[in-house]
Amino acid sequence: MEVQAAQGPEVAIRLILVLVALSGLAYLGGLPAVQRLERRLRIAQLVTAGFPFLAIGIVLGLPSVGILTESVLSTLSPLLGFGLGWIGFSAGFRLDVRELDDLPKGTARAVGFATALPFAFVVASVGLFLLVASDWSRLDLSNPAFLRGALVLGTAGAMTAPQAARLLGESGREQRMLLRLEELAGMVGMAFIAAYFRPRGDGIGWHLPDTAWLFLTVGLGGVLGVVAYVVLQRASAPAESVLLLLGTVAFGAGFGSRLYLAPMVVCFVAGVFLSNVPGEHRARLREALGRLERPIYLLFLVAVGAMWKFADWRGWALLPFFVTARLGGKWLAEKLIRRTTELAADADHWMARRAPIGQLSIAIVVSAQLLFPEGEIPILETAVIGGAVVTELFAQVFARNRAKTRPTLALGVEP
Amino acid sequence: MNFLIVLALVGLMHAARTFDSGGSHATTLAFGFVLLAAFFTGRIFANLRLPKLTGYIATGILVGPAVLGLLSPEMVHDLEIVDGVAIAMIALTAGNELDLRAFRPLLRSIQWITLWAVVGTALLLGVAVFAMQGLLPFLSELSLVPALAVAVVMGVVMSAQSPAVVVALRDEVEADGPMSRTVLGVVVIADLVVILLFAATSSLAQSVVGSPGELSDTLSLLTWEILGSLTSGVLVGSIIAAYLRFVGRNAALFVVAVCFVVAEVGSRIHFDPLLVALAAGVLIRNTTRQGDLLHSQIEMASLPVYVVFFAVAGAHIDLRLLASVALPATAIVVVRGIGLVFGSRIGAHFARSPETVRRWAGFGLLPQAGLALALAALFVKTFPGFGAEARALVLGVVALNELIAPAIYRWALVRSGEAGQREVAETADRPAEQPAA
Numbered sequence: 001m002e003v004q005a006a007q008g009p010e011v012a013i014r015l016i017l018v019l020v021a022l023s024g025l026a027y028l029g030g031l032p033a034v035q036r037l038e039r040r041l042r043i044a045q046l047v048t049a050g051f052p053f054l055a056i057g058i059v060l061g062l063p064s065v066g067i068l069t070e071s072v073l074s075t076l077s078p079l080l081g082f083g084l085g086w087i088g089f090s091a092g093f094r095l096d097v098r099e100l101d102d103l104p105k106g107t108a109r110a111v112g113f114a115t116a117l118p119f120a121f122v123v124a125s126v127g128l129f130l131l132v133a134s135d136w137s138r139l140d141l142s143n144p145a146f147l148r149g150a151l152v153l154g155t156a157g158a159m160t161a162p163q164a165a166r167l168l169g170e171s172g173r174e175q176r177m178l179l180r181l182e183e184l185a186g187m188v189g190m191a192f193i194a195a196y197f198r199p200r201g202d203g204i205g206w207h208l209p210d211t212a213w214l215f216l217t218v219g220l221g222g223v224l225g226v227v228a229y230v231v232l233q234r235a236s237a238p239a240e241s242v243l244l245l246l247g248t249v250a251f252g253a254g255f256g257s258r259l260y261l262a263p264m265v266v267c268f269v270a271g272v273f274l275s276n277v278p279g280e281h282r283a284r285l286r287e288a289l290g291r292l293e294r295p296i297y298l299l300f301l302v303a304v305g306a307m308w309k310f311a312d313w314r315g316w317a318l319l320p321f322f323v324t325a326r327l328g329g330k331w332l333a334e335k336l337i338r339r340t341t342e343l344a345a346d347a348d349h350w351m352a353r354r355a356p357i358g359q360l361s362i363a364i365v366v367s368a369q370l371l372f373p374e375g376e377i378p379i380l381e382t383a384v385i386g387g388a389v390v391t392e393l394f395a396q397v398f399a400r401n402r403a404k405t406r407p408t409l410a411l412g413v414e415p
Numbered sequence: 416m417n418f419l420i421v422l423a424l425v426g427l428m429h430a431a432r433t434f435d436s437g438g439s440h441a442t443t444l445a446f447g448f449v450l451l452a453a454f455f456t457g458r459i460f461a462n463l464r465l466p467k468l469t470g471y472i473a474t475g476i477l478v479g480p481a482v483l484g485l486l487s488p489e490m491v492h493d494l495e496i497v498d499g500v501a502i503a504m505i506a507l508t509a510g511n512e513l514d515l516r517a518f519r520p521l522l523r524s525i526q527w528i529t530l531w532a533v534v535g536t537a538l539l540l541g542v543a544v545f546a547m548q549g550l551l552p553f554l555s556e557l558s559l560v561p562a563l564a565v566a567v568v569m570g571v572v573m574s575a576q577s578p579a580v581v582v583a584l585r586d587e588v589e590a591d592g593p594m595s596r597t598v599l600g601v602v603v604i605a606d607l608v609v610i611l612l613f614a615a616t617s618s619l620a621q622s623v624v625g626s627p628g629e630l631s632d633t634l635s636l637l638t639w640e641i642l643g644s645l646t647s648g649v650l651v652g653s654i655i656a657a658y659l660r661f662v663g664r665n666a667a668l669f670v671v672a673v674c675f676v677v678a679e680v681g682s683r684i685h686f687d688p689l690l691v692a693l694a695a696g697v698l699i700r701n702t703t704r705q706g707d708l709l710h711s712q713i714e715m716a717s718l719p720v721y722v723v724f725f726a727v728a729g730a731h732i733d734l735r736l737l738a739s740v741a742l743p744a745t746a747i748v749v750v751r752g753i754g755l756v757f758g759s760r761i762g763a764h765f766a767r768s769p770e771t772v773r774r775w776a777g778f779g780l781l782p783q784a785g786l787a788l789a790l791a792a793l794f795v796k797t798f799p800g801f802g803a804e805a806r807a808l809v810l811g812v813v814a815l816n817e818l819i820a821p822a823i824y825r826w827a828l829v830r831s832g833e834a835g836q837r838e839v840a841e842t843a844d845r846p847a848e849q850p851a852a
Binding site (some may be wrong): 077078081082085206223227230231234239240242243244246247248249250251252253254255257258259263294295298299 | 416417420423424427431433434441442443444445446447448450451454455458493496665667668672714716717718719722
């Protein structure tokens with residue numbers, strides 16, 4: 001009886017209209033003419049990356065629309081933790097360490113440049129921004145929130161979207177591996193942040209040294225990997241594989257979150273373990289992941305969009321700092337990689353390959369927001385989500401000439 | 416090995432629970448734990464020739480607040496988000512199974528069994544509750560006519576069936592045949608009949624008892640619930656069918672999202688998610704060509720949803736409460752069982768149903784779950800003076816039926832020879848369909 005019947009038809013009609021609108025949008029999105037238009041406007045990759053779902057989340061979360069209200073969002077909030085675990089697990093499962101065996105000399109240096117330089121640039125500039133913007137009277141140097149925020153953004157900025165490798169064609173295997181290793185570096189960064197900036201208080205159990213939490217993160221991921229391995233060996237049908245995969249990721253993400261560890265890192269470790277132990281489970285897991293990965297990611301984006309506090313101007317003010325510092329770091333890294341290694345043979349338009357910010361970067365900021373709900377994390381979210389859109393547009397614009405000069409490598413959209 | 420996995424999961428969950436924190440991640444943890452633990456317990460039960468579904472429920476009881484306490488009451492409450500989606504998905508499946516052309520030969524059986532078994536058992540239960548006045552303090556305080564009226568309402572509430580359990584068991588043993596189809600038809604129709612009977616009898620009882628609850632409120636609420644649910648079901652069904660027909664991409668995601676919307680918003684505006692989804696499923700199966708596509712889209716997502724739904728149902732079972740109402744609840748379960756089994760035999764006899772229907776259909780009407788609980792909640796609102804005590808009795812009856820009835824229906828499906836017949840039926844259908852194609 002909480003909702004009066006008089007409000008009922010209004011809400012029901014509004015929802016049905018939303019469902020009709022979503023169906024209509026999905027129908028339009030599938031039309032060849034619309035897809036051609038997307039390619040002409042150079043927004044096809046943005047659409048493929050799922051940003052329309054982020055927009056849907058924003059619209060549904062508006063108070064004037066009133067669909068994803070506070071209570072519904074609170075009901076949906078577990079989806080965020082699960083989505084983070086899922087993204088981490090998928091990224092971990094893609095990392096096949098056997099591929100590292102035949103990488104050329106200088107790969108480690110290249111990964112070091114590609115991640116450390118943008119990280120350092122972003123931490124310096126964003127740290128300064130946050131320090132200036134923070135309330136100096138409440139500045140606590142024993143737990144510097146501005147530094148934590150800068151490190152989070154630095155970690156998110158260190159990685160590049162794996163989709164950026166779409167421009168490299170067949171020659172891009174090594175570059176793709178580099179991007180995977182960038183993801184690994186990002187996960188390590190997130191594990192450090194979660195371990196060394198832990199929330200403290202009476203309600204927090206297990207009083208351990210910070211470094212112990214780092215080991216616990218890896219250990220928990222490993223244990224979950226073993227459990228998942230045993231569990232997934234027992235799936236006898238595709239539906240059971242799906243169930244066990246969902247259960248494993250949810251259990252891992254929930255366990256990690258409960259201990260205030262980064263759920264995506266815990267699940268990443270489990271994913272890496274499962275990807276690299278022999279067994280029939282890998283084919284089944286790959287199939288189940290292929291079936292579920294995108295729908296779950298899109299739902300995650302809807303939830304992120306609905307919870308995104310985009311009205312805070314500080315986030316938009318931070319955006320140019322973040323994007324400029326990151327691109328500066330990536331540009332310098334590209335120069336150094338080209339000069340000191342043999343990896344950057346494909347030197348054209350580094351911007352298109354290095355600029356895009358991927359889903360893992362967005363996930364890192366969302367993970368930080370769940371770990372540290374108080375403070376300035378929401379403005380970091382604006383910087384990363386906005387940055388993802390801006391850098392993708394940059395990549396599209398800078399790749400235009402390449403597409404003209406080498407039409408066989410035209411700007412593709414990842415299938 | 417299944418047992419060792421469950422033990423390992425319990426150990427890990429216990430370790431996680433020693434760390435004091437709450438919040439939304441507790442739901443994610445509980446979801447993952449329940450999914451894995453219930454799945455493997457279901458396998459243990461299957462090895463013992465018991466329904467997996469009973470294993471899921473047993474897991475809920477064991478790990479829930481009543482026994483091991485690995486799931487806190489807050490976690491169980493948070494997991495109820497799955498309940499709504501599960502009910503909507505199960506109802507969509509049940510509705511989509513109701514091919515009215517295929518059911519036409521069974522319609523006579525469904526009508527007669529519904530009349531004798533469902534309506535008859537409701538009356539029988541009313542009489543039984545009235546006869547047990549001495550064991551039920553809230554009823555013994557009322558005078559003769561009001562006590563009889565309230566007993567009839569309780570009889571209606573406790574006669575409710577469970578399409579969710581019927582569909583889940585049918586899928587689990589891959590049953591097909593006249594008996595399982597008739598049972599599905601009866602439980603779906605009975606859902607509607609029981610809601611209507613509740614509307615009529617509770618209104619009557621309210622006027623007799625002179626309860627402070629508003630009679631017109633109850634009536635308008637039920638009218639709104641039934642008509643509103645059916646109307647929105649038609650709309651929702653049209654939207655899903657249009658999506659499947661014209662878009663097709665990410666259809667499983669869309670169907671799950673629709674089920675979530677139906678469950679979340681439906682309950683907020685007093686629509687019955689079960690009726691909404693049921694109407695949508697019937698519409699899609701009988702007026703469009705998207706029924707098979709919908710079935711395949713739901714199939715993959717349904718297993719995790721079933722597992723969590725039934726485990727959460729088990730976690731809700733309060734063993735202390737069950738002990739306190741054990742005697743009257745057991746008596747009612749026995750009376751209900753007799754009423755449904757013999758009522759369906761009489762109904763099947765009048766309808767000249769096949770022998771399998773006559774012998775076994777009554778056992779499919781025994782499972783009970785969500786609707787009885789929902790009506791019990793409405794009963795509390797309608798009779799605030801003594802509703803809570805009556806609800807405890809209903810909870811006890813539902814708990815016993817949840818534990819016993821699935822095993823009985825599974826046994827009936829196996830004995831009737833319909834278990835494992837779905838694949839045979841599909842194979843037999845295929846050559847007949849090819850020339851038409």
